[in-house]
Structure formats: structure tokens, C-alpha cells
Amino acid sequence: MGYQLSKTIVLVGLMGAGKTAVGNLLGQKLGAAFLDSDHEIEKAANMSIAEIFTRDGEKFFRAKESQVLERLLKGAPCVLSTGGGAFMSDVNRILISKRSVAVWLKADIDLLWSRVRQRNTRPLLETENPYKSLLNLYKKRNPIYAKAEVVVESQKGLGVEEMASKVVTTLLNTPNSGVTVKVG
Numbered sequence: 014m015g016y017q018l019s020k021t022i023v024l025v026g027l028m029g030a031g032k033t034a035v036g037n038l039l040g041q042k043l044g045a046a047f048l049d050s051d052h053e054i055e056k057a058a059n060m061s062i063a064e065i066f067t068r069d070g071e072k073f074f075r076a077k078e079s080q081v082l083e084r085l086l087k088g089a090p091c092v093l094s095t096g097g098g099a100f101m102s103d104v105n106r107i108l109i110s111k112r113s114v115a116v117w118l119k120a121d122i123d124l125l126w127s128r129v130r131q132r133n134t135r136p137l138l139e140t141e142n143p144y145k146s147l148l149n150l151y152k153k154r155n156p157i158y159a160k161a162e163v164v165v166e167s168q169k170g171l172g173v174e175e176m177a178s179k180v181v182t183t184l185l186n187t188p189n190s191g192v193t194v195k196v197g
Contacts, residue, residue: 016043018090020191021113022184025100025161027147027154028138029128030118031176036094038177043192046091050099053081062096079105086112090191097150101157114191115161116180122151124169163187 022039024032033049040047051062054077058065065074078099085093086108093113099105100115109115126144140146165180184192 015195016045016181017193017195018043018045018191019193021086021088021090022092022180022191023086023109023113023115024092024094024118025109025115025158026097026118026120027125027151027158028097029125030097030120031128031167031173032094032118034173035118035176035180036092038173039180040092042177042181043092046089047094048085048091049094050078050082050085051094051096053085054078054096057081075102078102079108083108097154100161101154106157106160110162114163114184114187114189116163116165116184117158117161118167118176118180119155119158119164120167122148124167125151127169163190 024036037047082105138146165183184190
């Protein structure tokens with residue numbers, strides 16, 4: 014069975030939600046290109062996200078993130094993973110809603126923490142109490158992520174393959190999601 018995308022699928026959610034891992038597999042399942050906005054920002058800047066934050070600050074990074082997001086959304090329909098803060102911007106949410114469908118990969122705080130606590134690549138968790146920082150982001154951002162057109166809830170024990178399949182099923186059952194079954 015093949016699928017056809019009429020618009021880009023934008024994955025949003027907090028760090029550790031699985032946007033990159035699920036997005037990569039989702040792109041394969043849908044027969045669409047997979048792009049990661051953080052990777053595209055790093056390519057354009059020729060430095061890591063952490064280096065951009067350290068050298069230029071979060072405000073500069075967010076401006077570049079919006080520019081890259083706009084460029085990517087003008088391209089052919091694909092599966093696009095975004096950084097955890099991208100959907101917080103009103104400008105970015107408007108761009109996303111005009112040109113794509115936002116899918117929130119929703120996960121509870123314990124699941125997110127289990128996925129990010131061993132990593133040192135998260136500038137917003139470079140704090141004295143990283144769990145508390147993650148919890149604060151969770152409380153602040155979840156009401157904004159809830160504005161996504163599609164919500165797919167993760168749960169402990171659900172692997173990347175199962176989560177990608179759950180996203181496909183949800184999109185197929187969501188009117189105007191931009192995903193249809195290609196016949197013939």
C-alpha cells in the first residue's frame with residue numbers, strides 16, 4: 014500500500030518525544046523525504062545547536078529556526094521534525110498551519126526524562142537541576158503543543174515502529190491531514 018502527501022507533516026513536541034526517530038521511520042512508511050529542522054540549522058550555520066546557543070544565544074537561534082522552517086515548508090511535501098521550541102513561536106505556528114499539518118508527539122514527563130537524562134546535547138537542560146528544567150518546559154509548552162491539529166500519544170514500551178504506525182493510522186483517520194492512500 015502506498016501513500017501520497019499533499020502537505021508536509023510537521024512533528025512537534027518536547028525534547029525526547031521521538032520527533033527525529035519517529036519522523037525518520039514515518040518518512041519511510043509514507044514514501045516521503047524526512048527532514049530535521051535542527052539538522053538543517055546546523056548545516057546552514059556550520060555548527061551545532063549547542064554552539065549556536067553558546068555563541069549567539071537563544072533569541073538568535075530562534076530567528077534562524079524560523080528562517081529555516083519557512084524555507085523547508087516551501088519545499089515538496091515531506092515529514093519534518095522540528096526542535097522542541099519551534100512550535101512556541103506564533104510566527105512558526107502560522108507558517109505550519111498554512112503549509113502543513115502539525116502532529117504533536119505527546120509523552121508524559123517520566124517518559125521524556127527517561128529519554129533525555131543521559132544526553133548532554135540539550136542546551137536548555139544545562140542547568141543545576143535538569144529534571145526541574147524539563148518539568149518547567151513541559152508545563153509551559155504542553156498547552157501550546159495542544160494547538161497542533163493532530164495529537165498522537167506515546168507511552169512507555171511503545172517502540173519507534175509502533176509509534177510511526179500509530180501516526181500513520183491517526184493521519185489517515187484525520188480529515189485534511191494531507192495523507193491519503195495511493196491507489197494503483
